[in-house]
Structure formats: C-alpha cells, structure tokens
Amino acid sequence: MIEPYPLRFKPVLKQTLWGGRLLGDHLGKPIGEGANYAESWEVVDHGADQSIVVSGPLAGKSLRELLVEHQPWLMGESEDDEFPLLLKYLDCNRVLSVQVHPSDNYAAKMPIPDRGKTEAWYIVAAQPDSVVYAGLKTGVREADLRAAIQEGRAEEVLHQFHPEPGNCVFIPAGTVHALGKGLLVAEIQQSSDTTFRLFDWNRVDEQGNSRELHLQRGLEVTDFDRGPVQPIQVRQDVHAWQTLVMCDKFVLRAFQSGPAPVTGETFGDDDRFHLITVPSGTATLTTTTEKLRLATGDSLLLPAALGPVRLDLGEHSTALEMTAV
Incomplete structure (x- = not known):
C-alpha cells in the first residue's frame, strides 16, 4: 500500500476563441504563445481528458489509473468507479455562449451517455463592466425563450448582474447561463462535458458561419421554474471556512484571510477525497507527515486515506475546498 500523500497534477489546458492570457499571467499555468487559453482543467477524469500525477510515488499515473488501482485509497467510502x-x-x-446542461437522467439516455452537469463558479477577478448571466428573468416560459433566441435577442430574457471577486454562483442542471467577458473564474462541476448551446450572440466566423446551436435539446432540459440566480457572497469579515454550496453533487467551501495570515482548522479525516485550490495568494497544507507550500493557482487532490490536514493562509489569500456528496 502506498503511503497516502497530496496529489498534484499537470493541468489540462484548453484553447478556444474566448480565451486569453490570465491562466498564465494570474495563475501561473504553463501556457504557450497566443491569447486564446480558455480553460485549465485542474483535476479531471473524463474520457481522454485525464489528470496526470506530477510528483511522488504515483508520478506519471492518470487519475483513471488511480481509480482502477487504488480506488479505496483514493475514494474511501465512495464506490464510484x-x-x-x-x-x-x-x-x-x-463572452461565452448561452448554455444549459442536462440532468443525470437526461444525460444517461443520450446516444453517448454522460453525467448531468451541475456546477458552481467562484469569481476570482472581474472587470468593472463584466456581466454574469444566471437564470431566466421571472415569468419567462419556453415560448418566450424560444422566440428571443430565434429573433436574436436572448439577452432580454436572461437575468444578469455585475459580479465582484468573491462572488459564488450556483448553476444546477437546467439553469440557463453564460459567463461574460472580463472574468477569471474557478469552477467545480460534475465530471461531464455535455453542453447544449442555446445562443451565441449572433456571432459568425470569417466565412460567415454561425456556431451550431442545440435549441430543441436545450429547451427540453431547461428548468423554467428556476428563475433568476443571485450571487452568493463570501463574507469578508470571516476568516474561517465558509460553506458556499451544499447540494446533492458536491460541497464547496471558501477560506480567506485579510491583511494577516490565518491558521485554519483541521479537516479531512472523514474517509472522503477532498480537492483544494488557491485562486489567490498563498497557503500551506500540513499533513501528519509533511508541509506543502501552495502558490496562486495551485490545486491538490487529497486522497481519502490521507487523514486529517490543516490549511493555513498567507495574507490576502483565498482557498477553495470541494468534495463529493
């Protein structure tokens, strides 16, 4: 049996037309040339997209291989394969396209079955004019949304607000949403890549072609009773773990410091895996055998067998902690 230790992975970088340079400039990710780096997948086991361990006895192993070879060690009481x-x-x-994600039941019946996709965003940085589109305006029904999309005016039926760093936005499956330009976001979601694109802001490429939309499927999975989604704000005066989202898929907590470093409380001795990421500042993770320094943008997977840990923050720092339910 391998002695349990915190796992660091090589990020899986994704380039798309809406990306930029912040993954490298702000978070220290190993991006190359160009200004279209859109996503850094920190911990992933989804088909060909696999996190690879970068250090320790398991270096070179994919997250899929860890699940096959060390399932109880990694997952504890969970029997998920x-x-x-x-x-x-x-x-x-x-600005990203207007999207909606299916539930587990709908996704399982698709030609290529997948999980549904419930997710939550933590706003790391935001330009003053940035917008988050989260949910539909009160009273919007299927016919209203369909007409707005077909007439190129979807923005009129979307609830929207100007986010601030420290905001959290919970997006259950079935919630219509889009992230606006000028945002740097940490996201925790079900391990799924199933997205139905409802509207793409009337954009066309150099050949005059629009991106594919999935209007009928998107309307089928939309929760028209969800209504406007309001941001959850991390309390700036609380320097202890705060629960931001607790749903049937995951729990998301935040821990932040002010002008002085903060010592955290012990957690993790619960026979479950935990994910840690540091969207800003620095942190120190202390286990029963070692201390690990974490810089801005660092992420870890703590195996269920690791036991109790403590996370301490440097000044003006934030950490996020996540686990499955």
Missing part, C-alpha cells in the same frame, strides 16, 4: 467532479479555471476574455 469514475471520479465524479471536475475542477477547472476559466479565462473569459470574450
């Missing part, structure tokens, strides 16, 4: 969560960062240099 696939890693259920996906942790990522997004650099929204341009």
Whole structure:
C-alpha cells in the first residue's frame, strides 16, 4: 500500500476563441504563445481528458489509473468507479455562449451517455463592466425563450448582474447561463462535458458561419421554474471556512484571510477525497507527515486515506475546498 500523500497534477489546458492570457499571467499555468487559453482543467477524469500525477510515488499515473488501482485509497467510502467532479479555471476574455446542461437522467439516455452537469463558479477577478448571466428573468416560459433566441435577442430574457471577486454562483442542471467577458473564474462541476448551446450572440466566423446551436435539446432540459440566480457572497469579515454550496453533487467551501495570515482548522479525516485550490495568494497544507507550500493557482487532490490536514493562509489569500456528496 502506498503511503497516502497530496496529489498534484499537470493541468489540462484548453484553447478556444474566448480565451486569453490570465491562466498564465494570474495563475501561473504553463501556457504557450497566443491569447486564446480558455480553460485549465485542474483535476479531471473524463474520457481522454485525464489528470496526470506530477510528483511522488504515483508520478506519471492518470487519475483513471488511480481509480482502477487504488480506488479505496483514493475514494474511501465512495464506490464510484469514475471520479465524479471536475475542477477547472476559466479565462473569459470574450463572452461565452448561452448554455444549459442536462440532468443525470437526461444525460444517461443520450446516444453517448454522460453525467448531468451541475456546477458552481467562484469569481476570482472581474472587470468593472463584466456581466454574469444566471437564470431566466421571472415569468419567462419556453415560448418566450424560444422566440428571443430565434429573433436574436436572448439577452432580454436572461437575468444578469455585475459580479465582484468573491462572488459564488450556483448553476444546477437546467439553469440557463453564460459567463461574460472580463472574468477569471474557478469552477467545480460534475465530471461531464455535455453542453447544449442555446445562443451565441449572433456571432459568425470569417466565412460567415454561425456556431451550431442545440435549441430543441436545450429547451427540453431547461428548468423554467428556476428563475433568476443571485450571487452568493463570501463574507469578508470571516476568516474561517465558509460553506458556499451544499447540494446533492458536491460541497464547496471558501477560506480567506485579510491583511494577516490565518491558521485554519483541521479537516479531512472523514474517509472522503477532498480537492483544494488557491485562486489567490498563498497557503500551506500540513499533513501528519509533511508541509506543502501552495502558490496562486495551485490545486491538490487529497486522497481519502490521507487523514486529517490543516490549511493555513498567507495574507490576502483565498482557498477553495470541494468534495463529493
């Protein structure tokens, strides 16, 4: 049996038309040339997208291999044979398409079955004019949304607000949403890549072609009773772990410091895996055998067998902690 230790992975970088440079400039990710780095998948086990361990006795192993070879060690009481969560960062240099994700039941019946996709965003940085689109305006029904999309005016029926760093936005499956430009976001979600694109802001490529939309399927999975989604604000005066989201897929907590470093409380001795990421500042993770320094953008997977840990923060720092339910 391998002695349990915190796992660091090589980020899986994704380039798309809406990306930028913040994954490298702000979070220290190993991006190359160009200004279209959109996503850094920190912890993932989804088909060909696999996190690879970068240090320790398990270096070179994929997260899929860890699940096959060390399932109880990694997952504890969970009997899931696939890693259920996906942790990522997004650099929204341009507005993303308006999307909606299916539930587990709907996704399982698709030609290529997948999980549903419930997710939550933590706003790391935001330009003053940035916008989050989260949910539909009160009273919007299927016919209203369909007409707005077909007439190129979807923005009129979307609830929207200007986010601030420290905001959290919970997006259950079935919630219509889009991230606006000028945002740097940490996202925790079910391990799924199933997205139905409802509207793409009337954009066309150099050949005059629009991106594919999935209007009928998107309307089928939309929760028209969800209504507007309001941001959850991390309390700036609380320097202890705060629960931001607790749902049937995951728990998301935040821990932040002010002008002085903060010592955290012990957690993790619960026979479950935990994910840690540091969207800003620095942190120190203390286990029963070692101390690990974490810089801005660092992420870890703590195996269930690791036992109790403590996370301490440097000044003006934030850490996020996530686990499956």
